[in-house]
Amino acid sequence: MIRRPRCKGIRHLPSLAAAVALAIGLGGTPAPAQDAALTAPMDDPAYADPPTYLLELNDGELLPPEIVVPAKTRFRMLVRNTGTKPAEFESNQLRQEEVLFMGAEVVVTITPLDPGTYDYFDEFDMRIMGRIVAKEGG
């Protein structure tokens, strides 16, 4: 009698494991917009190698909200706070966190990415989610 609930709990385990495995399996191949055109890097000799993409944080707004880059290639981002409040460029998926006072800018290096989608956001104002799409054979 006492053991019953315990058995019930254990019975749920395989299905839970299956659900997790399914989620991992499904999540492993996200379908990024592979047809999207590559974003043009900055046209500035000082930021040519490796290619650098400009990202402006403006009071929660992300400009641009999506950047399409070639997969498996190192690149940089010039992150600039053009807003009237402090901002924090953050992405756990890109392994980045940089706090920026008004008018501040920082150059960050992004290590080669597998094809897929990676989120970034302003941690001080999380209303909008930006994303980097790493595209195969770009």
Add this chain to the structure above:
Amino acid sequence: MLGQVIFVVARESIEALLIIGILYAWLGRRPDAAQGRRWIFGGVVAGLGLATLLALTLMGVTTFLGGTARTWFEIGMLAAAAALIVQMVMWMRAHGRTLRRDMENDLSEHADAANWWGVFLLTAIAVGREGAETVMFLYGTFLQLDSFGSYLNFLVSGLVGFALAMVLFVALQMGSRFISWKWFFRVTEVMLLLLAASLFLTATDKVLNKVLSAWDLPGWIYATVWDTSALLSDSSGLGSLLSALFGYRSQPIVWNLLMFVLFWAVVWALFRWQKHSQNRRVELARGLATKGH
């Protein structure tokens, strides 16, 4: 009220309050609790000073740390915090179960002097690291205010945010009183170690992104191991909290996994070594006791 202020203050305070809350509750069980708490308060004050200094460099007011120096300073703070947490857990393991006896024998007095400094440093780093961002954010927001009402609003919002984070601190103090000590000890030990792992992962992320970024390492190091961002993204509220406190990653790469394994291997080895040397000490004491007879 300013939702953004509430949110940022609450989130940035929670990590430091988790560490301080556990230390505070743990020290409360010791006979020398008052002394321990003085070291914690000292650490909080020092941490606020550190936070202000760091915030000034972030705002460009002072540049006592250049770009490269600041990178190393950040890595150093993260690694030191992780190491201090592991050391603190080892201290708890050594004295937690045999608290009374050790204190009576005064065996641990020497080790404790060093550990008070550990408590102080850990608190200072915990407050200083996250505090710097909070100070900068609050100052920047403060500059935008223009009326008495908005100042008041700002102040109340900041206090509400801090009060929300304090719920965790209070919960930890209540937990230490109402849950059996053994269980409180076990649960907080795991929480501390997970937090240390998370800090270590962030430190090694910075090493990869800022120190090793000039070179292309072998491609497999950057390969994504799994992707659970569809299930629980670390960009979501819950996901990012789990990532900060427990080292959750929704798209880890091989580097992350290697560092994760390295961390736990070192912790395992340290705990084993600690247990081994403790057993030896017990045997030695027993040997002396029989000789005495």
